[in-house]
Amino acid sequence: MPPPFAATIAPLRYRSPVDHLILGAKFGGRLQLTRLLGELLAEAAGMCELPRPEALLPVPLHPQRQRVRGYNQAVELARPVSRTLGLPLLTGACRRVRATASQTRLDGRARRANLRGAFAVTGALGCAHVAIVDDVMTTGSTVAALAQALVGAGVRRVDVWCVARADGG
Numbered sequence: 001m002p003p004p005f006a007a008t009i010a011p012l013r014y015r016s017p018v019d020h021l022i023l024g025a026k027f028g029g030r031l032q033l034t035r036l037l038g039e040l041l042a043e044a045a046g047m048c049e050l051p052r053p054e055a056l057l058p059v060p061l062h063p064q065r066q067r068v069r070g071y072n073q074a075v076e077l078a079r080p081v082s083r084t085l086g087l088p089l090l091t092g093a094c095r096r097v098r099a100t101a102s103q104t105r106l107d108g109r110a111r112r113a114n115l116r117g118a119f120a121v122t123g124a125l126g127c128a129h130v131a132i133v134d135d136v137m138t139t140g141s142t143v144a145a146l147a148q149a150l151v152g153a154g155v156r157r158v159d160v161w162c163v164a165r166a167d168g169g
Contacts, residue, residue, distance in 0.1 A: 003140055004147040005132070005158040010165035011044035014136050018164050022135050026073045034073055037135070037163045038080035045131075045161055046085055053131040053159060055088045056081060059146060060119070062096040077163060078133040090130070094121050094149060111141035119146045121153035129157040138166040 012018045025033035058074035066072055075091055082089045098118045130150055132143050137160060147158040 003144050004151050005143060005160050007050050008137065008140075008160040008162070008165070009041070009045050009048055009050070010137055010160075010162050011040060012164040014138075014164040014166040022164060025076070026135060027069075029070065031071065031076055034076035035080050038077040039084065041077065041133070041161060041163050042081040042084035045081065050159060051129065051157070052085075053087065053129045053157075054127040055090045055125075055130055056133050056161070057090045057093060057130050057146075057150070059132060059134040059142060060094055060096045062099040064099050074134050077135060081133060081161065087131075090125065090127075092122065093125050094119055094146065108139040108141065111139050112144075115141050115145035119149040121149050125150070125153055125155060127155060129159075130155050131159040131161045134160070134162045136164050136166060137162040 014022070021033050021037060024030040025037060056078050058072060058078040061069070061072045061074075075089070078089055081087070096118055097120045100115055100118050132146055132150075134143060137143060140160075143160045143162070147160070150158050
C-alpha cells in the first residue's frame, strides 16, 4: 500500500556526524543544534521544486514525554523553517493521544502497530496541503500515522520534511 504522504524532503543521511547532532538536539537539550538543523532543512525545502505547503505541522510528542524532555524537538526544528520560508506553524492542530513506546528498537511492523491510532486532529486545519516536520525518518511509520490522521481530517496533500533519513528506511 502506498504511504499517505506525497513526497519527502530529507537533505541528510542519519549517520555520523548527523546522528550525533540529532541525538544532542533531541535528548541532550542542545537547542542550538535544532536551529542549525532547522536552517539546513529550510534551505533544502526552499530549493526543492515541490509545491509549497500552506503550513508546517511538527510531529507532536505525547504530553507525558514532552514534560520529561522539556521541549518537542520537531517544534524546535520547525521554527527556523517557518521563519525562513514564511510558513505558519500548526503546533496545536494535532496531538498525540497515546503514549507510544520508544520506536528505537522496533522493526517496521512493530512500529506501525505501536503508532496505530496515536494521533488525533484537534480542530479544523483550514489547509489543503501540509508538510509534517520531524527529525529522522526511519521506516516512515510515525509520519504515515500522522499523515493518515491529517488526510482523515480533510487535508488533500501531505508532505514530509525531515532533517535526515535513516539508511534502509
